[in-house]
Amino acid sequence: MNASLLSRSAALVLTLGLGGTASLALAQEPAASADAATGDTHIGLIYRPEIAPSSYDAEAAPEDEGVAGARMAVKDNNTTGRFTKHTYALDEVALTEGKSAVDSARELVGKGIRYLVLALPADEVLAVADAVKGEQVTIFNTAAPDDRLRGADCRKNVFHVIPSRAMQTDALAQFFTLMRWRKMFLIVGPNENDKLYADAFRTSAKKFSLKITAEKPWTFGPLAKARGDTPTRSEAMVFTRGVDYDLAIVADEANDWGDYVPFRTVDPRPVAGTQGLIAATWHPTLETWGAAQAQNRFRRLAGRLMRPLDYQVWAAVRSVGEAATQKKTADPAVLAPYFADPAFSLPAYKGVSLTYRPWDHQLRQPIIVVQPKAMVTVAPEQGFTHQRTPLDTLGTDLPETTCKFS
Amino acid sequence: MSRGFKAGVSVATIVGATMALGVSAQAYTVYVTNEKGNSVSVIDTATMAVTGTWKVGRRPRGVTTSKDGKELFVCASDDDRIDVLDTATGKVVRSLRSGPDPEQFILGPGGNPLYVANEDDSQVTVIDIEKNKVLAEVPVGVEPEGMGLSPDGKILVNTSETTNMAHFIDTTTFQVIDNVLVDARPRFAEFTSDGKFLWVSAEVGGTISIIDVAARRVIKKITFKIPGVNDEAIQPVGIRITKDGTKAFAALGPANRIAVIDAKTYEVQKYLPVGQRVWQLAFTPDQKFLFSTNGSSNDVSVVDVEADKVIKSIPVGLLPWGVAVSPN
Numbered sequence: 001m002n003a004s005l006l007s008r009s010a011a012l013v014l015t016l017g018l019g020g021t022a023s024l025a026l027a028q029e030p031a032a033s034a035d036a037a038t039g040d041t042h043i044g045l046i047y048r049p050e051i052a053p054s055s056y057d058a059e060a061a062p063e064d065e066g067v068a069g070a071r072m073a074v075k076d077n078n079t080t081g082r083f084t085k086h087t088y089a090l091d092e093v094a095l096t097e098g099k100s101a102v103d104s105a106r107e108l109v110g111k112g113i114r115y116l117v118l119a120l121p122a123d124e125v126l127a128v129a130d131a132v133k134g135e136q137v138t139i140f141n142t143a144a145p146d147d148r149l150r151g152a153d154c155r156k157n158v159f160h161v162i163p164s165r166a167m168q169t170d171a172l173a174q175f176f177t178l179m180r181w182r183k184m185f186l187i188v189g190p191n192e193n194d195k196l197y198a199d200a201f202r203t204s205a206k207k208f209s210l211k212i213t214a215e216k217p218w219t220f221g222p223l224a225k226a227r228g229d230t231p232t233r234s235e236a237m238v239f240t241r242g243v244d245y246d247l248a249i250v251a252d253e254a255n256d257w258g259d260y261v262p263f264r265t266v267d268p269r270p271v272a273g274t275q276g277l278i279a280a281t282w283h284p285t286l287e288t289w290g291a292a293q294a295q296n297r298f299r300r301l302a303g304r305l306m307r308p309l310d311y312q313v314w315a316a317v318r319s320v321g322e323a324a325t326q327k328k329t330a331d332p333a334v335l336a337p338y339f340a341d342p343a344f345s346l347p348a349y350k351g352v353s354l355t356y357r358p359w360d361h362q363l364r365q366p367i368i369v370v371q372p373k374a375m376v377t378v379a380p381e382q383g384f385t386h387q388r389t390p391l392d393t394l395g396t397d398l399p400e401t402t403c404k405f406s
Numbered sequence: 407m408s409r410g411f412k413a414g415v416s417v418a419t420i421v422g423a424t425m426a427l428g429v430s431a432q433a434y435t436v437y438v439t440n441e442k443g444n445s446v447s448v449i450d451t452a453t454m455a456v457t458g459t460w461k462v463g464r465r466p467r468g469v470t471t472s473k474d475g476k477e478l479f480v481c482a483s484d485d486d487r488i489d490v491l492d493t494a495t496g497k498v499v500r501s502l503r504s505g506p507d508p509e510q511f512i513l514g515p516g517g518n519p520l521y522v523a524n525e526d527d528s529q530v531t532v533i534d535i536e537k538n539k540v541l542a543e544v545p546v547g548v549e550p551e552g553m554g555l556s557p558d559g560k561i562l563v564n565t566s567e568t569t570n571m572a573h574f575i576d577t578t579t580f581q582v583i584d585n586v587l588v589d590a591r592p593r594f595a596e597f598t599s600d601g602k603f604l605w606v607s608a609e610v611g612g613t614i615s616i617i618d619v620a621a622r623r624v625i626k627k628i629t630f631k632i633p634g635v636n637d638e639a640i641q642p643v644g645i646r647i648t649k650d651g652t653k654a655f656a657a658l659g660p661a662n663r664i665a666v667i668d669a670k671t672y673e674v675q676k677y678l679p680v681g682q683r684v685w686q687l688a689f690t691p692d693q694k695f696l697f698s699t700n701g702s703s704n705d706v707s708v709v710d711v712e713a714d715k716v717i718k719s720i721p722v723g724l725l726p727w728g729v730a731v732s733p734n
Contacts, residue, residue, distance in 0.1 A: 080569035083585040347590035352638045
């Protein structure tokens with residue numbers, strides 16, 4: 001990196017000597033010397049690789065999910081860094097069995113790394129945050145949507161790129177309000193995360209005056225993952241009988257059964273929630289706001305379509321690059337407090353610059369509402385207003401927050 | 407329905423205006439690229455009507471004419487080439503090696519070379535259009551787009567949408583000589599006719615930065631406020647400044663307005679309502695009319711520059727992106 005930097009400036013001097021003027025050389029000088037000695041800014045990524053999928057799983061998560069987004073972001077950071085004289089490197093740590101997130105984080109911090117991007121569940125995010133507390137490390141949470149991480153369990157050194165569950169269910173609820181679909185039939189999966197998703201949806205329903213007319217647990221197992229020759233479970237097909245509703249809401253974060261429900265309800269009703277019509281940060285059909293360019297760049301780099309986790313990790317790594325560009329330094333002492341500064345903003349293919357909420361460090365962002373093959377709408381919907389920004393109509397607002405940074 | 411009715415009224419207005427001014431109507435040809443129509447719509451300014459639709463490569467965006475008006479250059483982004491059309495026949499006669507994903511370009515003051523922003527490839531390609539030869543590839547920031555050329559042709563400015571900079575490139579050495587940080591997602595760069603100032607729009611930042619070209623420093627940022635329009639919807643893209651340096655027009659994207667700006671005081675004087683998602687602008691050579699591409703409403707708005715009035719909207723192809731006007 002340093003060698004190429006040197007040769008680049010050497011070439012610059014040479015060409016200026018040939019065709020440029022003295023004033024040009026002077027103008028270039030201060031920028032070149034500013035951070036020349038600091039070297040690469042390392043960003044650590046800790047993730048747990050997907051378990052190898054069943055051979056018949058046509059849409060399994062790719063092994064490099066999230067990681068590929070980080071690689072693209074480091075490349076983007078370095079392209080910009082050529083002009084600001086900042087260079088970036090990615091340190092990838094795949095948690096295989098027996099390796100803990102905390103040990104890996106300590107190892108990275110021990111090597112001097114001050115930016116950690118985590119694609120891990122909530123408990124591990126908290127454990128890492130507490131283990132590196134006081135080390136001037138900034139952590140980006142890209143995979144845990146848990147509202148408690150933005151509430152009672154918030155941490156000052158953690159920034160959340162992934163929208164909270166509350167933001168996701170608010171995005172859907174705003175659209176249902178707009179469509180005047182009022183009566184919701186909530187179907188809740190057996191996992192803890194499904195219950196949390198259902199909690200978030202109940203809160204959104206209250207916030208936007210939707211009515212939950214029925215609620216049932218899903219007790220039929222992972223039917224969406226069943227093979228095509230598995231006999232159809234008739235009790236699963238009739239359990240929607242006798243319910244008065246406009247829309248079935250499925251809470252199935254593990255993708256075990258939600259996709260089984262559409263077209264199997266007794267009454268013809270659309271399905272939304274974690275499957276069917278979903279709230280997401282990214283989708284292959286997103287192409288406005290320059291997203292087409294990111295989609296192309298990603299596909300060339302990774303050989304596959306960009307997924308929401310790839311986008312979230314990309315936005316985390318780009319947050320570091322963008323903050324460094326804006327503050328003209330990669331010094332963690334300067335950048336750590338800057339992420340929560342209203343002046344910091346991240347352009348991320350959403351039509352507006354994204355900022356972190358100072359009260360809980362959640363990234364404010366428009367959320368796309370999408371069905372498997374087409375984008376349907378973008379939240380916040382027109383007409384939902386807020387004194388600061390319409391983006392704050394999604395998720396927990398300042399007056400309601402239970403987050404207290406110590 | 408109301409659109410058609412309005413257009414009818416506008417025809418009467420424009421005929422009236424032209425007669426009242428006693429202008430001997432110099433007719434130009436306007437070329438509009440339709441990004442999703444894979445075509446160019448051709449408009450005659452004498453009638454303000456579409457006279458033809460020409461087939462070009464996929465995802466046509468940037469467009470410009472040769473200095474004599476005999477050739478039309480169109481970035482066919484998804485085909486990684488620039489189509490060259492004979493404006494007499496409307497046929498693609500040859501293609502230039504543009505490098506991957508050409509989005510916007512600008513022609514040297516002498517009519518050659520062509521400077522091309524390769525959006526997916528973080529570089530600017532310089533092409534000799536007569537020999538169809540790549541003269542240089544200049545590495546710039548992520549997603550290069552806007553291309554501005556100083557009136558003397560010595561300094562090329564490229565804006566990179568994700569790096570958020572205006573890169574100053576020396577056109578004799580093809581080296582980046584300086585970079586000026588602007589607001590988020592810079593889309594367009596336009597020099598004033600005296601070459602002293604550079605205007606750069608920032609689509610997501612919602613501003614236009616005025617850069618002192620000699621000092622290479624932002625000296626002023628223009629912001630916009632439109633009653634009843636969310637600040638987030640104000641996304642400046644195309645900019646055009648009159649030759650006399652008094653007035654500037656800025657297309658504000660999904661705000662569906664063109665801002666009229668006093669180019670001396672930088673005060674916004676007026677917002678002209680146009681079609682939906684307005685992006686690129688082009689003057690007729692006599693600067694009597696300004697054309698805007700309105701991507702979401704699939705039409706072009708015509709502005710009377712003297713009167714600051716929108717006089718007509720003309721339906722074109724699918725997702726109009728770029729616009730260029732013949733020199734004669």
